[in-house]
Amino acid sequence: MPASLRQLRVFLSVARHESYTRAAEELHLTQPAVFSQVKQLEERLGHPLFERIGKRMFLTEAGKVTVDGAREALDAVERMHMRLADMKGLRQGKLRIAIVSTAQYFLPRLLGSFCDANPGIEVALMVTNRQTVLERLSQNEDDLCILGTVPGGLDVVATVIADNPLVILARHDHPLVGERNIPPERVAREPFILREPGSGTRLAAERFFKARGLSLPMRMELGSNEAIKQAVIGGLGLAALSRDTLALEGQLGVLKTLDVAGFPLLRQWQVAYPRGKHLSVVAEAFMDHLVANGQAAVEAGSGPLPGPAVGE
Template identity: 55%
Template sequence: MPIRYATLHQFKIFDAVARHMSFARAAEELHLTPPALSIQVKQLADAIGQPVFDQIGKKIYLTPAGEALMSASQDILDRLERLAQELAALQGLEKGRLKLATLSTAKYFIPRLLGDFCAKHHGVETSLFVGNRGILLERLARNQDDLYILGQPPAHMNVIAEPFSDNPLVVLARPDHPLVSEKNIDPSRLRDVPFILREPGSGTRLATEEFFERHSVALKTRMEFGSNEAVKQVVASGLGVAVLSASTIGAELATGELALLDVQGFPLERKWYAVYPVGKQLTPVARAFLEYLFATAPAHWLALSRALAVSSGSICPTTLP
């Protein structure tokens, strides 16, 4: 069977299997049985005239033909999705889907912004994936979502990164920490202070390590965690200090569980970015959400920064955006 007779159903099935590298997980996503998927993938491979998967032990891997087919499948399915949205737009309808993936650090404000966007566009279906930086970069490499919210764009990937809001990093401690009452603390004073860090590869950790390396300060790592909540809990228990995004700590500052340290060079000026692969054609819905971020997120952060300054007392409002 020539490739021109391959069906969209087969491309969709192959795409799911290739993304998950598992017939079982793809079957769960598509609500089909693994044998049914296997038959369709075999027929597609027959049409190509080459195997698309190698099976080694219990794992499957894409062959060179499979990698080419995966790229083509994504192009076909993405183009069909854009066509559906373009046709809906021509009819004056608000329809379409938005697949958003965000860092766990941004979960403190992105869901609210997404909810407000959906309230203005009732016909849009949305999905939100929340994960750490490593998982998001894997999804970005596979082009699994429309947009990715990151605090530090990947330097090794060919992407477009559009900044839409400030994302300053601050130094946290328990309120009774000896340094809380001090002002303009030199970074060298933190050389022997235990640090609670995010996991290796985290954008927050990378920025923290780069800052202290520039000041010739070797961090004394006490613990590391894969979530902001765990870091905050350990800092609140008095086991060390930490550097986190200011967007994650409003509640703890308001209740007095945490306090800010006035360290020279902080807050670290960073941005939140909407990221997508170079060459990706954004759907009308994705473009509309991107424009909504540009218009709304800065005002959201301004309100948050004022709340942080008022609740903290250890940082002047003019030092935040």
């Protein structure tokens, strides 16, 4: 007897959490029910799918193969339902998106307009750091991922959807505010509040200054844009962040963009998915929406870019 879709869904939840208990919580089932579904699947496939070493669960080699097959099967069924709904003129289904935290400043506007036009769509949105998005992208855990420049080592399809300029921020009363064409050497003497290692904005800023033989004196390392902005407002130093983070503060005048030679660094937002992935009807439609409206949504939040942009 072939495996059931229910068994595959339960198995994938256990594999993702490495726990029967946490899978049961996610699926709103009892732990014995989850364990029973996995055991039935193992019996039907003729292979053990998990092994326990100490207190941890691990996928067996057969389990790893089954993860790939289960994802493909469930994705295929979901695409079928979406296409059938599309034939009726009703775009329905689930859209799974993972984004880096900075994208939260503009993506909700794009999701809002898309969902207004397609009310039958359910959205699962993961907002996290760049490293986690890259891991999810490599593991094909989402329909689409939105981030800055994708590393060359990943075999993915990446499409530009908007500009993502990187700026140097200071508190409104900082001595450098109002100066023109500030040399990078002068800025590099100021203390900086930086994102965590691996952050796209941090990598871009450090690359810019390193190319000029400079390093940024780090006073503090923080894992969120909002925390960094509060640190800058508190007078702890400067920061290099996406212009998109100024959606509110820039209008209030609490934070100011410094006119540093070579800035803004013109980076780009990209939407990506693994090469060879079969996009659902909903994912294809949302990709089209991103490409057509991404730049306008970004500019609606942060305003037009002041002055000419200089590339990295």
